[in-house]
Amino acid sequence: MSESEDRDEYNFVISYPMKQELEIRKIAKLKRQQTNKKWNKFIKKQGGGNLIIKKNSKLKKLVRSGIPNKHRRVLWQSLTSSKEHLEANQGYYDSLLKRNKDGKSSATRQIDNDLKRTFPGHPYFDEEENLLKLRNVLCAYSWRNTKIGYCQSMNFIVGLLLILGFKEEEAFWMFVAIVEVIMPKTSYSRDLIDAHIDQKTLLSLMLKRINKIGKHIVKHDVSLQLITQQWFLCLYISCLPTEITLRILDVFFFEGNKILFRVALALFKLSQKEILEQNEPGLLFMKIKELPNNVVSADNLLKCAFALKAFSRKEINKQRKFWGPKVQEEMNRLNKVRTQMKERKLKKLEEKKKKKKIKDREDRKKRRKELLEKEGWSSSFDEKDYKKQIEIEKEEENENENESKLKTILVVNEKEKEKENENEKENENENEKEMEKEKEKEREKEKEKGKEMEKEKKK
Structure with missing residues (x-):
């Protein structure tokens, strides 16, 4: 089994592990040449580069056949x-x-x-x-x-x-x-609510459209979400070969995100035999994870996807509506558990800090005891003596504190007395000023009386 390596038009690596795949790709190339002619006619009718596209069944069929590479950039912008x-x-x-x-x-x-x-x-x-x-x-x-x-x-x-x-x-x-x-509004939000809802919806559609596989997965309790959620979030871009991804995106921009469900179901359907053969959960999980590696032809994948019993956007939205509250409840429960775990972690940290403080205190006591013994305390020095020493020190500290408090009180009292004296002096000065004013008024009155008496004498 020879293996060669090549790059596509966009410089992505293409691996050909089997000769059979080369034949499939040759057939696909011929089909592309035929669809390109149809697209060229369509583009001419639309007036060339400035496309204003009206969606209809003919265009839908044309998009499903694959948009030519040279027209993708313009058409995708127009479709969206x-x-x-x-x-x-x-x-x-x-x-x-x-x-x-x-x-x-x-x-x-x-x-x-x-x-x-x-x-x-x-x-x-x-x-x-x-x-x-x-x-x-x-x-x-x-x-x-x-x-x-x-x-x-x-x-x-x-x-x-x-x-x-x-x-x-x-x-x-x-x-x-x-x-x-x-995409649904919260598909890419921090809690990926809509992404989780879509995975529940996918399993529901599997149980309806590819019942055997759906039941087999449920029976072995395999978590699809760990694999398929990434398919949806990256729109299959990092999962499938580029030429297949581009074909999926053509339909995605025309028909919406329901194509993501169709492609997922087709990936399972194409490998149904291999999936049903796996009866060990670990091996089944690995088989599902490898499903995108089995796809060689975009035509085969999309043919299988569109051959499935039709489901509308309305059906998907109905499933999303059903699963929404359940997923939200599940997320709330998970958030509650996370919060509890954080609280426990914080509590443990606090306990560690407390233990460290106690240990540090004990170490300080020990060091102090050693220092005191060196300075002349008898070797019979014990905890009681140490406690007495601490009490003496505390009393001294209290006395010092009381002295400083008394000093501050005295200073405050002195300042208050000074203020009172100043206020009294100001009041005395004001009284003296008022007395002076009254005396001045009396003098003026006497002068006026004198003037009046002189006038009377003259008369």
Whole structure:
């Protein structure tokens, strides 16, 4: 079994472990050539580059057949209305970056940790300039939506958009459409509420659409969420080969997030025989984890996904509504347990601190005892003597404290007396001034009387 390695159009590594896979890929290439002709006709009818797409059954069929690489960037922006948002909010992205240029948070720290983990080995991210673009988009979104901030797997979504040729601002608005419009509101929140609800919904759909596999998983009590939640959060980008992921994303942007459920069910359906053969929970878990590695053809995967009994967005929303309160209750219980564990941890820390304080006190006593013995105390020195010494010292301290208190009281009293004397002097001065004023008034009256008497004499 020979193994060769090659890279696709976007520089992602493609491995061909079997000759059979090469044949499948040749057939897929021929099909793409046929669909490209159909797309070229469609693009011409729409007027070239400035597309205003109206969704209909013909276009739906065309999207499911796969959008040509050269048209993906324009069509995805049109399908998500992200281009409209970009044009309606000119300068918004740049203002986010400028306003928070030196801003740091738990989100930005996590982003910095994940930058070089994004598609390791891909030549695009060997350049610092491109890593900075990725950081800018992720940080800008964390500042736009502080309730969500950043969640692992976001780096793969934005990273792929940049590799596909989206400019920074285009990638930002595409990402806004994914997180805030296409996916449930709290899929990427800190507690991942909607992500947990979607995993319960997936198991419910499995029990309805691929009943044997669903029952087999429930019987062996295998936690699907540990595997499938990541499929949903990264939109299969870091799980499946790029050309298959791009085909899934074509449908995702046209039909919404229900395609994530269809693809998950198809992954299980295609490996039904191997899954049902596993009767040991650990081996069954590993088999499910390896399901994306078994997929070679996007056509086969999507054909299986759309061959499943149809389920509408309404059915998914009904399941989400049912599981929502139960998941919330479960999360509340977990949070309560976490809080209790934190409280216990804090209590233990406090107890340790107390024990340390007691130990330190005992050590000080011991050292003091040794010092006192060195200074002439008899070897028969015991704890009673030590306690007496401490009591004497305390009494001395109390006496010193009382003396200082008395001094402060005396000083305060003296100051108060000085103030009283000053006030008395001021009052005496004021009285003297008033007496002077009254005497002055009497003198003036006498002068006036004298003047009047002189006038009478003259008359």
